[in-house]
Amino acid sequence: xxxxxxxGLGNMGSGHVAGIDRIKxxxxxxxxxxxxxxxxxYKQYETFTDAGEMIxxxxxxxxLIAVPHYDHTTxxxxxxxxxxxxxxxxxxxxxxxxxxxLIAAHTDxxxxxxxxxxxxxxxxxxxxxxxxKNGELGEIRRTACVATNxxxxxxxxxxxxxRATWGGEGGGVLLNQCPHTxxxxxxxxxxxxxxxxxxxxxxxxxxEVEDDVTAYLEYANGANGIFVATTGEAPGTSRLEIxxxxxxxxxxxxxxxxxxTEMSVAEFCATSKESFGTPATWQxxxxxxxxxxxxxGITQNFIDCILDGGDLIAPAAEGIHSVEFANAMLYxxxxxxxxxxxxxxxxxxxxxxxxxxTSKHTKAVREDVVVDMNSSFR
Amino acid sequence: xxxxxxxGLGNMGSGHVAGIDRIKxxxxxxxxxxxxxxxxxYKQYETFTDAGEMIxxxxxxxxLIAVPHYDHTTxxxxxxxxxxxxxxxxxxxxxxxxxxxLIAAHTDxxxxxxxxxxxxxxxxxxxxxxxxKNGELGEIRRTACVATNxxxxxxxxxxxxxRATWGGEGGGVLLNQCPHTxxxxxxxxxxxxxxxxxxxxxxxxxxEVEDDVTAYLEYANGANGIFVATTGEAPGTSRLEIxxxxxxxxxxxxxxxxxxTEMSVAEFCATSKESFGTPATWQxxxxxxxxxxxxxGITQNFIDCILDGGDLIAPAAEGIHSVEFANAMLYxxxxxxxxxxxxxxxxxxxxxxxxxxTSKHTKAVREDVVVDMNSSFR
Numbered sequence: 001x002x003x004x005x006x007x008g009l010g011n012m013g014s015g016h017v018a019g020i021d022r023i024k025x026x027x028x029x030x031x032x033x034x035x036x037x038x039x040x041x042y043k044q045y046e047t048f049t050d051a052g053e054m055i056x057x058x059x060x061x062x063x064l065i066a067v068p069h070y071d072h073t074t075x076x077x078x079x080x081x082x083x084x085x086x087x088x089x090x091x092x093x094x095x096x097x098x099x100x101x102l103i104a105a106h107t108d109x110x111x112x113x114x115x116x117x118x119x120x121x122x123x124x125x126x127x128x129x130x131x132x133k134n135g136e137l138g139e140i141r142r143t144a145c146v147a148t149n150x151x152x153x154x155x156x157x158x159x160x161x162x163r164a165t166w167g168g169e170g171g172g173v174l175l176n177q178c179p180h181t182x183x184x185x186x187x188x189x190x191x192x193x194x195x196x197x198x199x200x201x202x203x204x205x206x207x208e209v210e211d212d213v214t215a216y217l218e219y220a221n222g223a224n225g226i227f228v229a230t231t232g233e234a235p236g237t238s239r240l241e242i243x244x245x246x247x248x249x250x251x252x253x254x255x256x257x258x259x260x261t262e263m264s265v266a267e268f269c270a271t272s273k274e275s276f277g278t279p280a281t282w283q284x285x286x287x288x289x290x291x292x293x294x295x296x297g298i299t300q301n302f303i304d305c306i307l308d309g310g311d312l313i314a315p316a317a318e319g320i321h322s323v324e325f326a327n328a329m330l331y332x333x334x335x336x337x338x339x340x341x342x343x344x345x346x347x348x349x350x351x352x353x354x355x356x357x358t359s360k361h362t363k364a365v366r367e368d369v370v371v372d373m374n375s376s377f378r
Numbered sequence: 379x380x381x382x383x384x385x386g387l388g389n390m391g392s393g394h395v396a397g398i399d400r401i402k403x404x405x406x407x408x409x410x411x412x413x414x415x416x417x418x419x420y421k422q423y424e425t426f427t428d429a430g431e432m433i434x435x436x437x438x439x440x441x442l443i444a445v446p447h448y449d450h451t452t453x454x455x456x457x458x459x460x461x462x463x464x465x466x467x468x469x470x471x472x473x474x475x476x477x478x479x480l481i482a483a484h485t486d487x488x489x490x491x492x493x494x495x496x497x498x499x500x501x502x503x504x505x506x507x508x509x510x511k512n513g514e515l516g517e518i519r520r521t522a523c524v525a526t527n528x529x530x531x532x533x534x535x536x537x538x539x540x541r542a543t544w545g546g547e548g549g550g551v552l553l554n555q556c557p558h559t560x561x562x563x564x565x566x567x568x569x570x571x572x573x574x575x576x577x578x579x580x581x582x583x584x585x586e587v588e589d590d591v592t593a594y595l596e597y598a599n600g601a602n603g604i605f606v607a608t609t610g611e612a613p614g615t616s617r618l619e620i621x622x623x624x625x626x627x628x629x630x631x632x633x634x635x636x637x638x639t640e641m642s643v644a645e646f647c648a649t650s651k652e653s654f655g656t657p658a659t660w661q662x663x664x665x666x667x668x669x670x671x672x673x674x675g676i677t678q679n680f681i682d683c684i685l686d687g688g689d690l691i692a693p694a695a696e697g698i699h700s701v702e703f704a705n706a707m708l709y710x711x712x713x714x715x716x717x718x719x720x721x722x723x724x725x726x727x728x729x730x731x732x733x734x735x736t737s738k739h740t741k742a743v744r745e746d747v748v749v750d751m752n753s754s755f756r
């Protein structure tokens with residue numbers, strides 16, 4: 001049995017508390033929030049207003065971190081340095097340098113350190129990744145990841161003063177809505193080596209950060225691709241398209257379509273004597289109908305790894321990639337240039353801090369906002 | 379009855395001759411090609427090896443130009459200046475300055491001057507355009523035009539020495555395969571005002587011009603978008619996606635899907651009190667099942683306008699847009715910068731001429747290539 005503490009009882013944290021009974025061999029013993037009023041519903045657990053106190057209380061073996069993003073780093077480091085297993089919400093940090101600090105704190109490899117990339121448990125994405133990793137699609141030539149279905153209202157942004165500010169989140173759609181998308185994208189297709197992005201700040205909402213992103217990507221093998229995301233469109237599009245030397249895979253509308261060429265496209269191109277010939281293609285409808293265990297799957301895997309060892313579905317160290325990807329898109333926009341990866345983490349941190357320092361945006365915060373997180377869990 | 383001459387008896391021109399019987403009130407009286415051997419099949423018509431002679435022969439009222447791209451300009455100007463109605467294949471010219479010269483030659487407005495944008499006769503695209511122009515989709519927010527289904531073999535490029543060279547075509551996929559796509563894109567969504575493009579030259583083939591393009595677009599109203607095209611992928615994707623203030627339209631796999639929001643997305647965003655609310659959306663499957671009369675439709679419309687007056691489906695003057703769009707993407711790549719439209723046509727022409735002058739690429743031309751143009755007519 002693992003004694004778990006949850007820190008942060010906002011939208012995500014309270015959801016994790018509500019779902020904790022589904023997790024085997026895990027006992028929720030403590031909860032923590034800096035707002036005392038949020039603790040009142042949870043009198044059956046030990047309660048804390050200070051994460052450090054909970055970490056040092058002796059009441060928990062593991063912590064689930066669901067506070068605003070910047071504190072993933074500070075609380076994560078504190079927990080790891082005090083012998084507590086850590087499962088952190090995404091993003092693991094706001095910027096790459098903080099990711100490096102957080103990951104560097106994981107010196108005791110007996111501690112399990114995971115990240116809540118729940119969509120890695122989705123059988124659709126697992127199948128896609130297998131198709132790519134097994135070489136069925138051939139070498140990747142082009143990627144297209146479109147996530148414009150993250151529509152958010154002005155009310156959403158007004159529901160928390162920290163939301164959609166450089167100081168509070170370190171970004172907008174890239175840091176809040178897209179970490180899952182970016183993690184899956186790099187988990188399946190690998191990281192790009194060059195990024196030229198065009199972010200628009202406050203295009204659809206009264207916010208200072210990006211709510212609209214288009215990026216051109218290049219990969220080490222010569223492949224290229226695009227990434228498009230926004231919180232300003234409805235109904236928007238969620239589509240992953242990967243073209244390879246053996247055809248094309250599209251995931252959209254809960255359907256995987258894999259058009260597999262009978263032979264290598266490059267070989268057909270080089271050897272065919274027909275001007276207008278195309279390689280014969282099979283349309284493969286890849287079967288799948290469930291989205292898997294999601295958050296509960298990641299939490300159970302975390303608990304199982306603590307008790308039994310084994311492999312994490314989402315090691316926290318891999319969380320640096322989606323952050324670096326997001327940072328690179330912002331940095332490209334800030335500088336108006338193509339950014340080479342790996343990203344210079346110190347340069348990016350300095351740039352972000354300058355934006356925080358010079359922020360002049362005054363945020364309207366409203367109290368009348370209706371929050372139904374069931375609409376957000378995706 | 380209009381007496382028509384066709385110049386250029388290559389892939390396209392011979393197709394036009396074969397289809398001419400379907401055109402009412404049109405009599406093919408003359409054909410022309412600089413290669414005498416190509417004329418042997420056409421002894422029932424008056425034959426020429428010089429376009430100027432055919433234009434001045436007194437045997438034709440109208441000319442259909444189907445020669446390699448650069449000569450659309452020179453032959454078009456010659457015909458217009460000699461009182462001949464002109465229907466030119468796409469692109470109307472290779473670069474914007476030539477388009478301007480060609481269009482400037484159309485001083486006699488009694489002459490009908492049209493371009494072979496046959497896909498404008500496609501009922502799918504006509505419906506999409508109506509949905510946009512009638513405001514059903516609301517103001518456009520984002521566009522995405524993907525045309526990666528233009529796969530071409532090495533044999534295709536080797537089938538003509540002029541193909542895929544700066545001197546012969548003035549570009550690759552943008553000038554040869556994409557004029558229709560670019561024309562439809564701008565016909566439906568309007569022209570962008572800024573273009574940042576990333577062209578790859580000879581990525582998939584042994585050619586000096588672009589066979590792979592990704593571009594980021596911005597429009598005057600703040601909308602943005604992408605354009606992606608290549609001749610290197612199979613089976614590739616043909617998809618037009620337009621997000622507007624009243625939803626989203628997708629055309630792919632011969633199906634138009636229009637997700638129409640019940641209210642303005644901007645208004646919902648501003649007034650909803652729900653953090654995670656989205657506007658109610660109707661999924662409208664827009665009916666259509668034919669691709670229309672295509673080339674025959676444009677040719678008939680050209681003949682009808684000569685005899686009866688009326689409106690052209692594709693006035694040649696509108697052909698400047700797809701050329702300027704293509705040129706802008708190349709110019710952005712050449713300069714490594716965002717290009718503002720309208721494009722500086724003289725600057726682009728100078729840049730293109732420099733590429734022609736310094737071209738060092740030696741092209742392999744093969745004689746064993748099988749050409750089946752039925753696979754190209756799309």
